[in-house]
Amino acid sequence: xxxxxxxxxxxxxxxxxxxxxxxxxxxxxxxxxxxxxxxxxxxxxxxxxxxxxxxxxxxxxxxxxxxxxxxxxxxxxxxxxxxxxxxxxxxxxxxxxxxxxxxxxxxxxxxxxxxxxxxxxxxxxxxxxxxxxxxxxxxxxxxxxxxxxxxxxxxxxxxxxxxxxxxxxxxxxxxxxxxxxxxxxxxxxxxxxxxxxxxxxxxxxxxxxxxxxxxxxxxxxxxxxxxxxxxxxxxxxxxxxxxxxxxxxxxxxxxxxxxxxxxxxxxxxxxxxxxxxxxxxxxxxxxxxxxxxxxxxxxxxxxxxxxxxxxxxxxxxxxxxxxxxxxxxxxxxxxxxxxxxxxxxxxxxxxxxxxxxxxxxxxxxxxxxxxxxxxxxxxxxxxxxxxxxxxxxxxxxx
Amino acid sequence: xxxxxxxxxxxxxxxxxxxxxxxxxxxxxxxxxxxxxxxxxxxxxxxxxxxxxxxxxxxxxxxxxxxxxxxxxxxxxxxxxxxxxxxxxxxxxxxxxxxxxxxxxxxxxxxxxxxxxxxxxxxxxxxxxxxxxxxxxxxxxxxxxxxxxxxxxxxxxxxxxxxxxxxxxxxxxxxxxxxxxxxxxxxxxxxxxxxxxxxxxxxxxxxxxxxxxxxxxxxxxxxxxxxxxxxxxxxxxxxxxxxxxxxxxxxxxxxxxxxxxxxxxxxxxxxxxxxxxxxxxxxxxxxxxxxxxxxxxxxxxxxxxxxxxxxxxxxxxxxxxxxxxxxxxxxxxxxxxxxxxxxxxxxxxxxxxxxxxxxxxxxxxxxxxxxxxxxxxxxxxxxxxxxxxxxxxxxxxx
Numbered sequence: 198x199x200x201x202x203x204x205x206x207x208x209x210x211x212x213x214x215x216x217x218x219x220x221x222x223x224x225x226x227x228x229x230x231x232x233x234x235x236x237x238x239x240x241x242x243x244x245x246x247x248x249x250x251x252x253x254x255x256x257x258x259x260x261x262x263x264x265x266x267x268x269x270x271x272x273x274x275x276x277x278x279x280x281x282x283x284x285x286x287x288x289x290x291x292x293x294x295x296x297x298x299x300x301x302x303x304x305x306x307x308x309x310x311x312x313x314x315x316x317x318x319x320x321x322x323x324x325x326x327x328x329x330x331x332x333x334x335x336x337x338x339x340x341x342x343x344x345x346x347x348x349x350x351x352x353x354x355x356x357x358x359x360x361x362x363x364x365x366x367x368x369x370x371x372x373x374x375x376x377x378x379x380x381x382x383x384x385x386x387x388x389x390x391x392x393x394x395x396x397x398x399x400x401x402x403x404x405x406x407x408x409x410x411x412x413x414x415x416x417x418x419x420x421x422x423x424x425x426x427x428x429x430x431x432x433x434x435x436x437x438x439x440x441x442x443x444x445x446x447x448x449x450x451x452x453x454x455x456x457x458x459x460x461x462x463x464x465x466x467x468x469x470x471x472x473x474x475x476x477x478x479x480x481x482x483x484x485x486x487x488x489x490x491x492x493x494x495x496x497x498x499x500x501x502x503x504x505x506x507x508x509x510x511x512x513x514x515x516x517x518x519x520x521x522x523x524x525x526x527x528x529x530x531x532x533x534x535x536x537x538x539x540x541x542x543x544x545x546x547x548x549x550x551x552x553x554x555x556x557x558x559x560x561x562x563x564x565x566x567x568x569x570x571x572x573x574x575x576x577x578x579x580x581x582x583x584x585x586x587x588x589x590x591x592x593x594x595x
Numbered sequence: 596x597x598x599x600x601x602x603x604x605x606x607x608x609x610x611x612x613x614x615x616x617x618x619x620x621x622x623x624x625x626x627x628x629x630x631x632x633x634x635x636x637x638x639x640x641x642x643x644x645x646x647x648x649x650x651x652x653x654x655x656x657x658x659x660x661x662x663x664x665x666x667x668x669x670x671x672x673x674x675x676x677x678x679x680x681x682x683x684x685x686x687x688x689x690x691x692x693x694x695x696x697x698x699x700x701x702x703x704x705x706x707x708x709x710x711x712x713x714x715x716x717x718x719x720x721x722x723x724x725x726x727x728x729x730x731x732x733x734x735x736x737x738x739x740x741x742x743x744x745x746x747x748x749x750x751x752x753x754x755x756x757x758x759x760x761x762x763x764x765x766x767x768x769x770x771x772x773x774x775x776x777x778x779x780x781x782x783x784x785x786x787x788x789x790x791x792x793x794x795x796x797x798x799x800x801x802x803x804x805x806x807x808x809x810x811x812x813x814x815x816x817x818x819x820x821x822x823x824x825x826x827x828x829x830x831x832x833x834x835x836x837x838x839x840x841x842x843x844x845x846x847x848x849x850x851x852x853x854x855x856x857x858x859x860x861x862x863x864x865x866x867x868x869x870x871x872x873x874x875x876x877x878x879x880x881x882x883x884x885x886x887x888x889x890x891x892x893x894x895x896x897x898x899x900x901x902x903x904x905x906x907x908x909x910x911x912x913x914x915x916x917x918x919x920x921x922x923x924x925x926x927x928x929x930x931x932x933x934x935x936x937x938x939x940x941x942x943x944x945x946x947x948x949x950x951x952x953x954x955x956x957x958x959x960x961x962x963x964x965x966x967x968x969x970x971x972x973x974x975x976x977x978x979x980x981x982x983x984x985x986x987x988x989x990x991x992x993x
Contacts, residue, residue: 258780261690291684293685299831299832299833301835376835382655384838423818423824432836433696437831439781
């Protein structure tokens, strides 16, 4: 049934469509209340410090460092004093809105050890912008990103020994915000908690790149997002619904989902990563393509970094060895498929060698090391920057 | 970019489409592990019992009764012993998956006081079925619904004095399940907690029915769900994304969103309620219409109950006074709009008198009491059953 089927009893224009306010106008933060204030930060040291486990024992997201950062927020009083405290449980009312309505969002970042011993964070300003965008989308409070970076800097500085020194290792940083008021009802949270935990992690591919086989998932089965949804934001609600889709793909031999949108089956993302495809055009030009930020694509920091490195290469800036000099970088479609890879903070770059699609397998070429001619030089440059071997303003020194 | 634009390097049939397993096959519950077992239930009484506040002080979802039910689950050991305990905080790792990936679902039910003093729950079997469906969709553990009803029966029996006696009042029951393992990673939870809390509530419309004005929300702004999403399940992830849409509607003078799907703007739901529309056809026949359960509609208990009462009326069963005898009941579209109402556990029936739609207002007729000729007799019968004035097998006696 559609509204156009309804013969109107009465209808008069009152609302100009342009008058509809966008979500950006709905930040719950009032300018009259305190923002996050690093000068109010308190530090309580753990009385039972632990040791960083050996690298071989590190499993992603299972080991956490000794301390965490907590910053409370309330509608009436704004952001409270930041506190670095021993890693410990959150004690919340069973009616806390996060348990009932998914008022939760997060970021994923990494801190690296530079060869000179300094610790760095990679482009934290990008994460702070996205975290504030996510908060606005869920009617959770926004905040001064630089202030949170400063609080995280102090946390990571304290946890410096928790950053593994081995190549490819890092300290995974997980800033999170949840609605905490214990009052049932679907409405903007009146209390929230921003916290940051740290997990030492090894390389995503310990034995070198291993291309993954993807399962092309259409909306006849499952979706990751759709226009008007939250796909462009890093909110908790985007993740739980995808778990059964991942299990379904695994059951038939594929590692992750390739999320296909609409009747045209547009390529959008890979599992929880952004997607890159390499085409070779009729004119012999190699083209690096990723879907545009149309509201369904997460604006990934790794995505943005790969686009920036590739565009620098094509525009006469630093040439990346091995990357075709005739390269076109596009946020759009078309061509003959040469290479396909995911990009995200966890794996950095994840090559794909097979897509199961409507009963057939599409085989994607990869090189002997599992990577392709475009992903290899981009990955090398990006990891060089992140580990500090290559100087870059993208590194935020702790 | 679409897969059809990719010229295949190689493609061979391997996967029959019919071989794709549905989510129903992915319940995390193993049959070899213990299910919920009411005989293992323990009861710990509060040492500081409180009093049910006066009816005038009751705000929906803000006051909770003295006790709650908790049942833990772990992948390796199945469901643990149910425990009725004093209402108290949940202590969870900051890495608990519910905070990061929205692995959470819930139900909304009501317990009523019958005139003879007995307490009843309304169609709890329907909620248990839906809760298990939600659990399967999120790869959370399923359970024996009858066993949870028995545990809830004992909880509500203990909290009997928390059920307000005044007409239109009830004890709102909130069964909830969350993923609790403190390990980051988007995968099926390995630990979970099922808990039930109780909140005494007054009538949704204390001063009689007040029709609401709806804002027609299209996917150019926000969506509630889409095909392949979780709209047919009562999962936390469906709710947080809708809050800014509700604020946007409120900002321009509308109480709730009328969720319109696709380019055809199909009517789907109202805010967090199912939708009913009453048409008068060319042939003079009144038609009660609600969208079909096509994967985007929550299978509401109130929705099902209204359809059942109306179908009983039309099929020669109990006639509802005032309801047109020439009535057609449809889960489908069309006709001239006579009446429109939402239906859900909280409000039971919620009349609509105005829809803002693409710059115009559509005025919906309502009677002097705010209701219409179809919603009035249905509401009266349904509330009569729920309060126990009218005998029905839908009432589960505590």
